[in-house]
Amino acid sequence: MFINKDVESILVSENELREIVARLAGEIDADYKDKDLMMIGVLKGSVLFMADLMKAMEKDFSIDFVVVSSYENGTESSGRVNVLKDVSQSVEGKDLLIVEDIIDSGNTLNFLVQYFNAKKAKSVKIVTLFDKPDRRQVEIPVDYVGKVIPDVFIVGYGLDYSEKYRTLPYVGILKHEIYS
Ligand code: PRP
Numbered sequence: 400m401f402i403n404k405d406v407e408s409i410l411v412s413e414n415e416l417r418e419i420v421a422r423l424a425g426e427i428d429a430d431y432k433d434k435d436l437m438m439i440g441v442l443k444g445s446v447l448f449m450a451d452l453m454k455a456m457e458k459d460f461s462i463d464f465v466v467v468s469s470y471e472n473g474t475e476s477s478g479r480v481n482v483l484k485d486v487s488q489s490v491e492g493k494d495l496l497i498v499e500d501i502i503d504s505g506n507t508l509n510f511l512v513q514y515f516n517a518k519k520a521k522s523v524k525i526v527t528l529f530d531k532p533d534r535r536q537v538e539i540p541v542d543y544v545g546k547v548i549p550d551v552f553i554v555g556y557g558l559d560y561s562e563k564y565r566t567l568p569y570v571g572i573l574k575h576e577i578y579s
Pocket of ligand 1: 441442443444445467468469470499500501502503504505506508511559
């Protein structure tokens with residue numbers, strides 16, 4: 400298989416990604432059977448994961464997207480979260496599932512959960528493809544986790560470094576010299 404020259408090694412293969420997504424889709428389908436589910440993707444990192452997750456689910460549901468920013472082009476979370484693009488419909492009374500590619504410091508999701516609760520969602524839960532617990536600054540309950548990963552710099556399947564590598568079909572560890 401073709402591996403990008405800036406990737407040191409593959410952390411999660413396409414096959415493993417498919418298995419993770421299928422498992423999460425089954426869990427969410429079962430839990431939201433009788434609920435008015437709206438999935439809210441946090442752009443841009445979640446885009447490939449969310450697309451595959453939606454296709455793997457049986458249940459019909461509505462979707463929307465937000466764009467938030469906390470990194471301000473660095474690799475460390477600034478802790479301040481700004482909404483750059485809001486949802487385009489009311490979330491009042493809806494069972495929301497926020498879809499993320501990764502939880503790192505926890506600042507983004509901590510903010511979004513409060514943000515949607517304030518907009519009177521009926522419930523707000525979280526699904527994340529990856530969880531990096533070693534980097535957590537704020538503790539938040541995460542309802543569905545694809546895979547817990549160590550503190551390595553990963554790219555691909557939606558995840559970027561300086562807006563590059565998002566379109567790789569696998570998740571790879573970026574060579575240190577690229578970001579140091
Ligand atoms: C990434 C990721 C999460 C957030 C997680 O987004 O998609 O939204 O950081 O980090 P945190 O737990 O420390 O808040 P990023 O700001 O890089 O934007 P992107 O999704 O467009 O890549």
